[in-house]
Amino acid sequence: MQRKLPQSNLYLREEELRRGIELLYFAYRDFTRDPDEILADSGFGRAHHRVLYFVKRNPGTTVSGLLSLLRITKQSLSRVLGQLVDDGYIEQKPGTEDRRQRLLYLTDKGEKFEADLFATQRQRVAQAYKMAGPEAVSGFWEVLLNIVDDSEREIVMRQLEK
Amino acid sequence: MQRKLPQSNLYLREEELRRGIELLYFAYRDFTRDPDEILADSGFGRAHHRVLYFVKRNPGTTVSGLLSLLRITKQSLSRVLGQLVDDGYIEQKPGTEDRRQRLLYLTDKGEKFEADLFATQRQRVAQAYKMAGPEAVSGFWEVLLNIVDDSEREIVMRQLEK
DNA sequence: TGTATTATGTCAACAACACTGACGTATCAG
């Protein structure tokens, strides 16, 4: 018998998939809202935030390091990075081993600004973690990691373990 | 004693928070990649996808319904919606009760296109669900829902239950 | 009936951020 089971399963599955898709949209939209507001006051945008964030997390990283992490073009990165350097948020030091490289570090000003931006997301995510509980948080991480491209998962995991 | 515990907890907490923040960035980035490619071939962008998606999910919704769901300006929506109507993906019918309203529906062409776009994200999310397992999926939903703004949670939950 | 409000659309300007393509310089590696 069971004529209707496959149909029913498919329907449930679709609902579950749409739920994930929608939550991802809404959560990401709100997740970026607080820092976006702070950034706008300083004449920066979301891209600046990402650069500050990943330089903070990977002090001494190079331009190509950022490029392969962010997966944007060097022209896009260059514009944003240049502004951050010009405005004194990021410092470039020539590589010791390979002098073509520019090692990137946050200045004190950059550290403070990043901390302000981080505080807003910290608050939001900490609250969500608290409401959902530790088991839910594990599941959250696991599903997200599996949504990442197969081809990117290695590099993402390396980043997470820093 | 436990002199070091609070410090240690804070450190762990920070790491956990950064993990969530980073995963959200990487997952969202890759999550939007497949549909973005298809859209580019048709001369559309991510905003068109969102409109198609939510009209599919809420057939007969109005412009203001979309506006309060997407939280963008009417000028932004109008441009994108206008293109989709002009190109025959979305159909507008005057409201029966309130004739100022334009009720929005996907045309057959729109249904097919949305299905193509959805298929890519369906595949990615289904795979992630499968790898992570049902408990992880619940946690994924729960954390994401709590990341959504308090002020938006009602409207998001109403959407999810459709 | 008349008036205020609502739903929607439109014109214009602007900014952020991504892209492509091409070219240039300094440095490294063999």
Add this chain to the structure above:
DNA sequence: CTGATACGTCAGTGTTGTTGACATAATACA
């Protein structure tokens, strides 16, 4: 010495968001 690499730059383009102002039609209400 030569080719590849790391990085920068100039120029153009497109999507998507914003603000502000104005217009039209339909509704709601006094």
